[in-house]
Amino acid sequence: MDVLDKLLLTADVPALHQAYADAVTTPDAVARAAVARISCLDAAGPALRAIVSVNQSALDECAQLPQPTPDQLHRKPLYGLPVLVKDNINVRGLPTTGGCAALATLMPRHDATAVARLKSAGAVVIAKSSMSEFAWGSYDSQNSIVPGYTKNPYNTEFACGGSSGGTGVGVAAGYALAGLGTDTGCSVRAPAAINGLVGIRPTHGLCPMRGIMPMNADWDTVGPLARTVSDLARILDAMLANDGVYHADLEVRRDVAPAFGFLPQLAPEADSHEDVREAFALAAELMARTRAEVRSFDDVPALREPFDARAWYMRFREDIDGFLQGDDVDSPYRCFADVVASGKFHERYRANYEALIAWSHAPNAHPQRDQLLAGRAHFRQAFLGLLNAHDLDVLAFPTFRYPPVRNGTVDAAVASPDAPVGSNSYYASLTGFPALSVPMGFTPGGLPLGLQLLARPGDERRLLAAAAWFERHTKHWRPPSL
DSSP: OOHHHHHHHHHHHHHHHHHHHHTOOHHHHHHHHHHHHHHHISSSSSSOEEEEOOOOOHHHHTTTTTOOOOOHHHHTTTTTTTEEEETTOOTTOOOOOOOOGGGTTTTEESSSSSHHHHHHHOEEEEEOOOOGGGGGSHHHHHHHHSBOOOTTTOTBBOOOOOOSSHHHHHHHTTSSEEEEESSSTTTTHHHHTTTTTTTEOOTTHHHHHTTTSSSOTOOOOEEEEESSSSHHHHHHOOOOTOOTTTHHHHHHHTSSSSSEEEOGGGGGGGGSSSHHHHHHHHHHHHHHTTOOEEEEOOGGGGGOOOOOOOHHHHGGHHHHHHTTTTTTOOOOOOOHHHHHHHTOSOGGGGGHHHHHHHHOOOGGGGGTTHHHHHHHHHHHHHHHHHHHHHHHHHEEESSSSSOOBBBBBBGGGOOTSSSSOOOOHHHHHHHTTTEEEEEEEETTTTTTEEEEEOOOOOOHHHHHHHHHHHHHHOOOOOOOOO
16 A cells, blocks of 8 residues: 555544645645545445545646645645535535436535535545435435445445445545535434444534535534544534634543443343444443543433434425525526426435425424424433433444444335344434544444434534543544455
């Protein structure tokens, strides 16, 4: 493995910037090496299928970048950082397809706000990454733009997580050092867990959503995926034009031991895999060996109560119509019904799409709206009560109760035990609380597992600090063997 491949596959931002400072490489060389890796690994070789379109203009931009001075690296904290952007987020000059063949020619007029801010901080968008079509997928990723499944780089027979699976795979495989995804039900945290990365769903409403194709505006967020919590903080700072606040705070809190509330109720023997239970138990044990406070809560009443996640998504048609008709894009179709009428979509989603088109209620006129809002308030109160009563920084539980499924088996999971999935991610989506997934280890077969941490709304600082503590004391991350 040459120096550039090693940087792309294993480096973080400080290591990349040190390589620039030492004149080991240049932003131009790194960008070209990233595109070369995509060429070797995405359609050819293991055919990971993580990329929709390569940003050729990025190569021209990088060729003009000077070797950075220390002052430039300080002023632009993401200088020369290659990133991927999920294909439901606008990048000027590249189509925004949402994974749907009907929108192959949809062109944005501007960068999404989050993308513009990353570019302002010095990041370089290398490519648009594949996704579950219109984000309708949690465990695998399949769409009508890129044929077949997006594959897990740790074992290509397995799923990559949805819907931001292309971003997760691309970062893990060394196409870029970081990337952007969107998270409605789990779509940043799932690919982070399944691809051995860290990925954050910020507090709902914290990050700007301008220029991002919606799925369910009540829950939609945009969030980064990276290899380290420190890089995650840097990227989140840039997205919020935050002047390094989160990253600086990580250093301030480095030696402050966090308080974890572990929830074994979300890894029950009756509905979770032994590999996940063992990794979760070890996570609690390892934290208890540090100065961190570890509490375990075996029976949280709210976690015994079901809620109807599907009901929240019935607003999709109205939200996507607003995007297609908005001023930010030139779209070949002005409404979702016309997209479906075109026949240019993935057949696996037909029944879902037809049900959404048939839904006649506006979001605020949903027949269950009062019940949905009351349920959200109830869960918010329950989690806040637990965090506050015990002075906890975060709640901890497995991101998934089962290891990654094999590609092609997830559709059977609803009716069969052959492909159980067990997502624990809807709690953060429902409440709007911030949550992230951090590597929790690997199965005996080498597939990554993720630990999810959930914090109070607006408390990204303590969430990131707790994740950094866990990361530093466990050191679970390792790159795939490609």
